[in-house]
Amino acid sequence: MTEIEYPPRLSLARLPTPLQPLDRLSEKLGGPRIWVKRDDLTDCAISGNKIRKLEFTLARAREQGCDTLITCGGVQSNHCRATALLGAQLGLQVHLILRQDDLGSSRSLDAAEAAKDGNLFLDYLAGAKISLYEKKAFQHRLPDLFEHWSEHYQSAGAKPYSIPTGASDATGVWGYVHCIPELISDFESVGIKPCSLIHATGSGGTQAGLSAGAELYGLETKVTGIAVCDNAEYFNNKVRADIDDWQHLYSVPIDPEIIAIHVDDRFVGPGYAQATEAVFTVIREVAALEGLVLDPVYTGKAFHGMIEKIQQGEFAGQTDIVFVHTGGIFGLLAQRSEIDFQ
Numbered sequence: 476m477t478e479i480e481y482p483p484r485l486s487l488a489r490l491p492t493p494l495q496p497l498d499r500l501s502e503k504l505g506g507p508r509i510w511v512k513r514d515d516l517t518d519c520a521i522s523g524n525k526i527r528k529l530e531f532t533l534a535r536a537r538e539q540g541c542d543t544l545i546t547c548g549g550v551q552s553n554h555c556r557a558t559a560l561l562g563a564q565l566g567l568q569v570h571l572i573l574r575q576d577d578l579g580s581s582r583s584l585d586a587a588e589a590a591k592d593g594n595l596f597l598d599y600l601a602g603a604k605i606s607l608y609e610k611k612a613f614q615h616r617l618p619d620l621f622e623h624w625s626e627h628y629q630s631a632g633a634k635p636y637s638i639p640t641g642a643s644d645a646t647g648v649w650g651y652v653h654c655i656p657e658l659i660s661d662f663e664s665v666g667i668k669p670c671s672l673i674h675a676t677g678s679g680g681t682q683a684g685l686s687a688g689a690e691l692y693g694l695e696t697k698v699t700g701i702a703v704c705d706n707a708e709y710f711n712n713k714v715r716a717d718i719d720d721w722q723h724l725y726s727v728p729i730d731p732e733i734i735a736i737h738v739d740d741r742f743v744g745p746g747y748a749q750a751t752e753a754v755f756t757v758i759r760e761v762a763a764l765e766g767l768v769l770d771p772v773y774t775g776k777a778f779h780g781m782i783e784k785i786q787q788g789e790f791a792g793q794t795d796i797v798f799v800h801t802g803g804i805f806g807l808l809a810q811r812s813e814i815d816f817q
């Protein structure tokens with residue numbers, strides 16, 4: 476295998492994260508043994524998948540002498556919360572461009588309550604500057620909003636660095652490429668050769684990194700992203716574009732065309748940040764059976780999809796599958812009223 480030359484990286488996450496079997500759940504389902512890669516344990520309040528990407532993104536921002544981070548996401552964005560806290564940790568100013576998402580059902584917390592909860596609460600706590608936009612304005616004006624805030628900081632003498640949604644771009648791809656040797660070592664230490672690696676896909680960067688990394692390091696496990704919004708065509712294009720940009724920017728010795736991208740878009744449900752009752756039931760049952768906390772926006776949706784796939788016999792005859800737990804606990808807190816304990 477060719478030696479892989481990584482760009483600069485800040486060591487921010489608690490790595491390696493554990494790989495843990497869910498034996499009671501696996502037995503109950505009667506399919507392959509389910510393992511969880513606990514990337515919800517990459518840190519405490521900065522937990523989740525974003526920190527792996529931000530290790531590379533923030534190293535690049537530092538390299539360019541930037542002192543201000545501008546990024547965007549939904550009002551309960553895990554990525555924005557991780558950026559806000561990491562910015563505080565590194566002494567950088569952070570500005571968040573947030574979209575006011577509709578959290579769906581009548582049982583959701585009202586907007587004023589949601590505004591104070593979960594990830595957004597932590598954004599404020601971390602001292603981030605926050606600009607909240609209506610969904611339509613956010614969608615239509617996002618590039619202008621980045622430009623506006625970038626100019627605002629430049630004219631005040633600061634040096635801003637813009638990070639796209641979810642830090643999913645050429646640099647962010649490295650985060651989960653870097654996770655692949657960690658997974659290979661995990662699999663060796665517990666003696667498994669899993670057939671599938673399953674994770675939630677939202678802005679595509681985790682999937683781009685895992686898919687590219689699996690090809691680079693010769694990991695034969697199939698990587699499947701379970702879409703939490705949009706459709707398979709969207710993610711195929713997005714992940715492909717991020718991988719192409721990554722390969723070009725860093726001259727990675729790989730033909731991007733040979734990298735397989737598998738997306739399952741059957742479990743999106745009503746839309747982004749909106750989960751079905753079945754997803755909330757899975758969240759409740761997995762917490763009670765295994766002590767593992769999932770969230771309704773990302774991991775709960777993907778985990779529910781994985782269970783459905785197992786029950787549909789997709790992994791018949793296979794011994795092990797791995798779910799990458801990408802975090803998101805604070806998003807669950809913002810939708811706590813959706814859980815019915817009756």
Ligand SMILES: Cc1ncc(COP(=O)(O)O)c(C=O)c1O
Nearest residue numbers: 553677678679680681773801803
């Ligand atoms: C908890 C969690 N899981 C999964 C994802 C999806 O990762 P990605 O944006 O890299 O597709 C995100 C962010 O979008 C997230 O916050």
